[in-house]
Amino acid sequence: MTECDINNQTISRPGNSWLAAAVWNNSYTYKVSAHCPLHYCLPYSTHLNFSIPNSQCQFKRAGILCGHCQQGLSTIFGSSNCQKCLxxxxxxxxxxxxxxxxxxxxxxxxxxxxxxxxxxxxxxxxxxxxxxxxxxxxxxxxxxxxxxxxxxxxxxxxxxxxxxxxxxxxxxxxxxxxxxxxxxxxxxxxxxxxxxxxxxxxxxxxxxxxxxxxxxxxxxxxxxxxxxxxxxxxxxxxxxxxxxxxxxxxxxxxxxxxxxxxxxxxxxxxxxxxxxxxxxxxxxxxxxxxxxxxxxxxxxxxxxxxxxxxxxxxxxxxxxxxxxxxxxxxxxxxxxxxxxxxxxxxxxxxxxxxxxxxxxxxxxxxxxxxxxxxxxxxxxxxxxxxxxxxxxxxxxxxxxxxxxxxxxxxxxxxxYALSGVTRNKLQLHINTLVGWIIRLLNKNPVHQSRLDSHVMNKIPTAVNYHEYREPLVVQD
Incomplete structure (x- = not known):
């Protein structure tokens, strides 16, 4: 339901609707749509003057159902706004x-x-x-x-x-x-x-x-x-x-x-x-x-x-x-x-x-x-x-x-960092680090003497040297 104001030549327009008027055969014809697209027309009720139809549009839009931008403007991405574009x-x-x-x-x-x-x-x-x-x-x-x-x-x-x-x-x-x-x-x-x-x-x-x-x-x-x-x-x-x-x-x-x-x-x-x-x-x-x-x-x-x-x-x-x-x-x-x-x-x-x-x-x-x-x-x-x-x-x-x-x-x-080629490279770096630590320890005299002593204790001592020689002549 809309109401007209003859004195101000305006008509009450419900929110999210679109109205337009034109003269045809010396009489007014009207275009009405109850569902204007969201973010095109004003969402609240207004008093519309048919001489300024674009006043019911928002974001500088114009035309039928506010579907166009005003002259010289273009639609932009991210919203329904219009602006000057080159x-x-x-x-x-x-x-x-x-x-x-x-x-x-x-x-x-x-x-x-x-x-x-x-x-x-x-x-x-x-x-x-x-x-x-x-x-x-x-x-x-x-x-x-x-x-x-x-x-x-x-x-x-x-x-x-x-x-x-x-x-x-x-x-x-x-x-x-x-x-x-x-x-x-x-x-x-x-x-x-x-x-x-x-x-x-x-x-x-x-x-x-x-x-x-x-x-x-x-x-x-x-x-x-x-x-x-x-x-x-x-x-x-x-x-x-x-x-x-x-x-x-x-x-x-x-x-x-x-x-x-x-x-x-x-x-x-x-x-x-x-x-x-x-x-x-x-x-x-x-x-x-x-x-x-x-x-x-x-x-x-x-x-x-x-x-x-x-x-x-x-x-x-x-x-x-x-x-x-x-x-x-x-x-x-x-x-x-x-x-x-x-x-x-x-x-x-x-x-x-x-x-x-x-x-x-x-x-x-x-x-x-x-x-x-x-x-x-x-x-x-x-x-x-x-x-x-x-x-x-x-x-x-x-x-x-x-x-x-x-x-x-x-x-x-x-x-990803622990997969495929990267993981192999990481393993290579770890092996290199371990090898460097081993070489560093081998250069320590105290550690080396302890290691030599530990190794010598593991070698069995022979009581008779000849027991460990292979005989040169095989006796019948």
Missing amino acids: NIYLFLIVPIAISGIILVLLLFILNLTVTDGTINAFILYVNIISINTPVFFPQLGKFTPAYTFISLVNLDLCIQTCVYNRDDYAKMWLQLAFPFNLIFIATSLIITSRYSTTIQRLTARRALPVLATLFLLSYTKILLIVSSVLFFYSKIFHLPGDHTELVWSVDANVPLFGVKFITLLIACFIIFLILVPFNIILLFTRWLSRFTLINKFKPLIDAYQGPYKDKMYYWVGLQLVLRVVLFAVSSLDRNNNVIIGIVLFILVIGLHGTTLRPFKNEIKNYQEKIFIMNILILFALALYNHGTTNMTAVNVMIGLAMGHFILIVIYHIFT
Whole structure:
């Protein structure tokens, strides 16, 4: 329900809604949408003057459903803000590409993979927080260390910057580029290792585990982009009359049936056709392994199921379903997503602690419980504060998770330092040190005399010298 003020020529606009007016055939027509995208329109009620339609937008946005930036501005990574951008920012692609290569190399060298199992619970933790970012970080303009950490691990830029002067449509393509670049690097190593023994020796048969880790790490980001293209649409009602218009929620100014949008739609639909079987196979792998087609992907499937017990191979698939459910709830029902999140994770921690215990290693079972309890506390804080989350408590809880992750990395660094060639070199240094100590002791006269005396006491003394000589002539 809206109210008009004839004197001020304004209309009361509910929060997170969008209104516009135009003159058609000497009469006013109105466009109304009850659901403006989050972080596009002002979240609180305002009095709107139709002569200044962009006053209902925030972050310097404009256009239909505030889907564009104001003229001369461009959308930036890390938020929905708009700012002045130059094409010189394209040079940022170089450090971004280098950081991707460094990340892949670190995963290879330190064996930080899902096959090892030490970071599986941590990946679940950061993915769940990323899905519920508006809940835990209601003020996205404030880049706290906790938000920066979560963004980086989810393969997202933690700073507000632009790459080049473009709109949200181009931003979607660039967001897809980074995770797929990492997956491309890992896939290239797998292919080249089949033809090069040198690369195969350097990768130490970790190419598939690294690829599996990168795909799981970027799963939430890819899911967000694909779903925003395939499922995020808004209805605009044209008044008077019953005419409705369907627009893309991310950028309502992009025509739905234009070449640009159809191209992005086809690409995301192809990715969707990969994500769905991926979820199903990991969830029902014990029943689907009888099919020849599924067995062709067995090496990759084994990379995910390596740390789990035989009867718990579905655990990683179940966690993927948990991500999808929470993502759907946070997108469709923002009012109850905190309660549903609490209920789901109480069930998970209850089953995990009483009967399931999915990991072969008991330490990893306790580690996953710690991360799940951390998520539960964050959801409880969000519920207690009714949308005004205590950022100090959130930063403390995520800080504890950061410390836990640092300990995991230190463990892998220590393991790497004591493995392979490094361990052989360490053993060589130890042998050299022992030899130096022995030679040093041999140079000590007192020690040498004691050693000589000890050795002489061990030699038996002959009573008759001739008894120890071999006779020269053998007597008959």
